[in-house]
Amino acid sequence: IHDLDIQIAQLQRLTAQLLARREELHDFAHDHCGTISSVRRIPSDIIAEIFLRCVDPDFLGGYCSSSDALRPIMQVCGQWRAVTLGSPRLW
The missing domain is CATH 1.10.10 (Arc Repressor Mutant, subunit A)
Structure with a gap:
């Protein structure tokens, strides 16, 4: 059970890191959306x-x-x- 608790904790840390990275990418895309759409016009x-x-x-x-x-x-x-x-x- 202890080993499973350790694995769960590792996965939770990884999930938190991935969610933070996802948020960074979302913010980046939002910040640059105007530039991209201007070029497309x-x-x-x-x-x-x-x-x-x-x-x-x-x-x-x-x-x-x-x-x-x-x-x-x-x-x-x-x-x-x-x-x-x-x-x-x-x-």
Whole structure:
């Protein structure tokens, strides 16, 4: 029984730690929600123009190709992937 009491106490401490971490993440998400929603309101054509400038050969300085530069952009979120794939000027 003593061993079970020790395990229960450990699990209760772990539960308290996880609940505290959950609260931290909730607060972080709440604090940054406005920023995220602002970015999502940028029109696709503006986003495409920004991406076009990011993959400009003069900007890249020959370090990588445009398609290599687009790969991480496309992995940010579904919207950025759709904008990238739907913008022929980027390719």
